[in-house]
Amino acid sequence: MNRLDMAKQQMKQERNDFMIGHGKGGEKDMLVRQKPGLRQTLSEGDITNIYANNRIVQNIIDIPAEDMTRSWFTLRMENDKLGNDIMSRLADLNVKDAFKKMRQYERLRGDGFVSLGVTQKTDFTLASELKEDELKRIDYLHAFSGMKVTSFLTNEDVFSPKYGQIERFKIRRRTSKSGIIVPQMDETIVHSSRFLHDQTRRMEDEERGQSLLEPMYDIIKVLDTSLWSVGQILYDYTFKVYKSKGIEDLTKEDKRELTTLMDFMFRTEALAIIAEGEELKKESTNTNGINNLLDFVWDYLAGAARMPKTVIKGQEAGTLAGAQYDVMNYYSRIAASQENEMKPLLERIIRMLLWAEDEPGGRVDPDSLEWEIKFNPLWSVDAKTDAEIRKISAETDAIYITHGVHTPDDVREARFGQFGFAEEMKLSGDAADPAYIDKMAKEVYSAWKERGQNG
Structure with a gap:
């Protein structure tokens, strides 16, 4: 065997040795058994137990859902009275709470639903499509999770315009008093149009959404494990060591009795009387470097949840500047979710209320009106800061008009829109100046802290 072959063999042996823990662990070595990319699947019971047992997990699931619906939205409509009546009707139906629970279920279970309880002009079955132009009124909205859904009936016809879409769900509608699921005869097929369905994480070859707890x-x-370890460290942070030659002659029972007595005495008495040649000393647990380990855990958790540590913990961060931008980025993600995921579902509810003949305004074709949903800001600034922002925006607009970048009509549409003066300002154009962003970050963070302190 030449030198090159010997070197290759040595490198191969080193790699093999490394992967089996240098031969120390054999086949039971954790490094051998660990395989990257293995998917963790959780049962509904596992998900329930993890959520019920961990307050931090509850924060990760609940807080974004609460933030998405906390400030709610403004319905801008050319008919102000009709718009106000629609908003009042949404409050009567408790839509805000239903949407919050739907998003909580989506994050926890992978799928969140809201059932649409309606009255129609003609008889109907739950398996039939809900036709909006036949609505009389909306009676109720109920939020529930995918646990109630036993199967998803998907259109698999590759020549259908609705290929790949879920057309119907099989719903479990009854359980026994003890909570045991009753036979399948109590399952009902319901058309997908009779639900609002919230699902944001789904593998392409699967129908159900993925619980956030799985990844x-x-x-x-x-x-x-970190919580348990810190608890053990605190419990045994200091302990006493008693050294005596007489220990060697004691039986197991005598040692146990002596240990119990000394443990009680040394915890309750400040004075210890020992013989010559005996030694009593106190040992402390070394915690050097534990902060770095715990910070790594929190950083990884925040990254996985896509939430700042300050929001997950519900407390002020140590580094003010970093926390400011973390909270701003978090709010930006919440705003994007509102626009991309929640808004289409809200628009459907409003369209149904407009179509229903027994709802406010009677039967109105939603497409015949000018209306839009504008989510209220997740944070607000004081009057002075707001005036400064508007002044900067006005000066920027004047420069754009002067140099022909925008026309007055463009600026009017951007700042005032079709429904009048816009109450909220957007960060765009010259507003992205670092000093400006820094000021906004401080305002956002201050508003978030104040909200947390006031409950």
């Missing part, structure tokens, strides 16, 4: 399972487990 976060490893870091949740590490977080739980």
